[in-house]
Amino acid sequence: MSDKNEKDMTINQAENNNDKTKNAKRTGLRLLKQLFKQKWKILIVFLSILLASLSNLLAPKVIGNAINVIVDGIKGAAVHNGKLIINWQSLAVIITFLAALYLLNFVFNYIQQYVMASVSQTLTLTMRKKVSDKLNKLPMSFFDTHKKGDILSRITSDLERVSDSLQEGLTQLFSSIIGIVGAFIMMASISTSLMGIVFLTIIISFLISIFVSKYTQRAYQINQKSLGDLNAHIEEAFTGNTVIKAYCLEDQMIEKTWELSMDLFQAGKNAQFITYIINPMIRLVNHIGYVIIAIKGAVSVIKGTITLGDIQAFFQYVNQVSEPVTQVAYVVNMFQGAVAAMARVYEILDEKEEMNTVECTLPSAIKGNVAFKNVQFGYSPDRILMKDISFTIDAGQKIAIVGSTGAGKTTLVNLLMRFYELNHGKILIDGTDISKISRESLHSVIGMVLQDAWLFEGSMKENISYGKKHASDDEIIQ
Secondary structure, eight states, X not given: OOHHHHHHHHHHHHHHHHHHHHHHHHHHHHHHHHHGGGHHHHHHHHHHHHHHHHHHHHHHHHHHXXXXXXXXXXXXXXXXTTOOOOOHHHHHHHHXXXXXXXXXXXXXXXXXXXXXXXXXHHHHHHHHHHHHHHHTTSOHHHHHHSOHHHHHHIIIIIHHHHHHHHHHHHHXXXXXXXXXXXXXXXXXXXXXXXXXXXXXXXXXXXXXXXXXXHHHHHHHHHHHHHHHHHHHHHHHHHHTHHHHHHTTOHHHHHHHHHHHHHHHHHXXXXXXXXXXXXXXXXXXXXXXXXXXXXXXXXXXXXXXXXOHHHHHHHHHHHHHHHHHHHHHHHHHHHHHHHHHHHHHHHHHHTSOOOOOOOSBOOOSSOOXXXXXXXXXXXXXXXXXXXXXXXXXXXXXXXXOOOOOTTSSHHHHHHHHTTSSOXXXXXXXXXXXXXXXXXXXXXXXXXOOOOSSOOOOSSOHHHHHXXXXXXXXXXXHXX
């Protein structure tokens, strides 16, 4: 390969990566905008996390005070001929205060989880309604070019991933950030030198997290695409089961299913590996810092520059920092997966809707004269299938359109129903151009019986009256 080709490939790859980064940012901002429509609920969640974190931060210091009371009693025993004198009244007050802190922590944690569940499920419900409404407005060409199983996967599994990530991740992110900041403040009040060691381990952990997160989103994009491909194949296998059996293609379908399953297995394994590898890496850094702090803290206690209760409290704050750092790194990677899943949902919402002009409606009394005038149509602009098709059908005529498979018989009916827009020409009903008529008005005067009957769940009465909710029993029987 020439140097020029290699350079061009490098430039193209860099441009693709840049586009993906921009798309991820746009998707993230759109998701946040949608999320903050529930700003009052999110505010309650944030306040609950703040209060729960404060109670959690005070607990180690209170325990340290209790230990200092006991240590003072032990020291006093040396002065009073071995008699242990502990201030039980002060210890009881400390223990009561500690119990109250733990109770408050439980209450506020419950509130945040309950409200956050409502936020995530409301978001999922809203997005599903939007996608459902959008699908009803998309042209038939969209469904011709997208597999039904993949569309189903986006509405179900992709939105479920977003919901799970928000419900689990957003509360963890808030509580972790508040916990880290609060723990640093408490550690600074005990020992700034020991806090410096902890701060260094935090910086290293975040650098590792940033490095790993670059690969997370792409891994989840591949995973969600593989899931969509498998769902689409399974949907085809079930709906086309009769054809598969008729042509004895069971083995081929099984083999294809196995291939797609293995693709999903590999994609899922890679995505999960990248997500979870960050935890042991950060824990290793935290453990190294923990050992250094333990050695330096022990020396400080021996020298008398720090009390035993304070060093015990400091170690608890170290734990309160190290665990949230790991959680933040994990949540960041989880959000990358949520953004990748949400991008697939937004792809549907951003699709161009079919035109639905409402300049006029058909009169209630329709004669039924149909005219095609110089109709030109192709499923894509560069592949025109019909050129200058013109004919007239008078009201009351019975017309049979005969031709070989693929000749365009069904396409003529689809164009009459305005399932597709014309590239050129007009279709008239009683002299009215159907492009000027709303689809609701047009479809209300046309009865379409498909070759393959599709029965929806429900009674035969409901299936016969499908499309006309308020049909009378006489109309249904007729």
